Amino acid sequence: KSTVAVHTKSLPMIAFGQGDSIMYGDKTGNIGFYVYSLLDGTQLMFINGRTNGGAQKQYSSNGSFDGTGLFLYDRNAETNTYDDKLLIAGENGLFYTVSLNTEFDHVSQNKSLKITPETQYLRSKTRDQEDTTVNIEASIAMYDHYAYMADAYGIIKCVDVNTMRVVWCKDCGDNTDATIALDFDEDGKLWLYTGNTHVKRLKKKTPVTIRRLNAMTGEEDWTYQIDCVANNDALSGCKASPVVGEHAISDLVIFTVNMTGSGKGSTVVALSKKTGEVKWTCELNANAISSPVAVYNDVGNAWIIQGDENGVLHLLDGERGTEYSSLDLGAPIESSPAVYKDMLVVGTGGTTTNGNKANGKMYGIKLK
Secondary structure, eight states: OOOOEEOTTOOSEEEEEOOOOEETTTEEOOOEEEEEETTTOOEEEEEETTOOBTTBOOSOSOOOOOSOOEEEOOEETTTTEEOOEEEEEOTTSEEEEEEOOOEEEOSSSSOEEEOOOEEEEEEOOOTTOOGGGOOOOSOOEEETTEEEEEOTTOEEEEEETTTTEEEEEEEOSSOOOSOOEEEEOTTSOEEEEEEOBOSSSSOTTOOEEEEEEETTTOOEEEEEEEOOOOOTTSOSBOOSOOEEOOGGGTTEEEEEEEEETTTTEEEEEEEETTTOOEEEEEEESSOOOSOOEEEEOTTOOEEEEEEOTTSEEEEEETTTOOEEEEEEOSSOOOSOOEEETTEEEEEOOEEOTTSOEEOOOEEEEEOO
């Protein structure tokens, strides 16, 4: 279910997480997180997400890994050894750091790849949390040796991966699905941007909240609240990860909030990084959980691309929020687009907001 992660320095390995353990014929198999070799397709590592007891004692029985793994890498040129790690957080409530101890022979004709993983994990929660609320669905964010993660209760944690201890935590009121975004300001201060969703703790008519926190202390700098319709499937609010603006929109952070208005639409909102003031909004007439992406031209002009549940890709002016154009792909866009230069790649599939079902496809779309 998680997005595939490729090794940071192009060592031939990939990592990905599983979202379900029910297989064809209602059989139940293992569930967890995998690392595979790209040389020959062999499985190099498996973290069992549902091992309760022994060395690994989890909070939740949910063994899924929805977030994307993060590879870290350093090479000792003198010894030609690699200090590479893999970081991942799971829906079992645990945060893992895995020293991979990679051995990669790329010189001989029969190239080989081997890892000898050593795994540590952090098990922590606040006093008020039930075990079932420590689930971590979003990908982690990281700066230096600090990892940032959010759980189903709404707790944001900063963890020092060198000591595997929590540096600070902040209660943000309810489930946080969207991956945290980090950004430096012009003074060199690191800020964290996050938004929550409606699940259990927020009352039905309570707005969701977008926040900016000091990434080193957890201190709250500003908040912005926006109304959305509560949903039993936990789909309302900030499901999409934000865009931290650069170039012409370097003063903006952009969130997509699902199920605003009547609950059948969504809102893309651009906020001032410094103050949280609304700079522009764009109302969409369909739900949207796909994360927006920003694209820039050679002189730094910015556009925002947002997909929705009716299968429409929207191209917005990054500075004003006006819609330049749209493209109907005919099936829901739930995954986030990937962009390289003038090519956008995105997948579709599932059921549209109006109930129409469609087969999924992968699209390569030229940006002009």
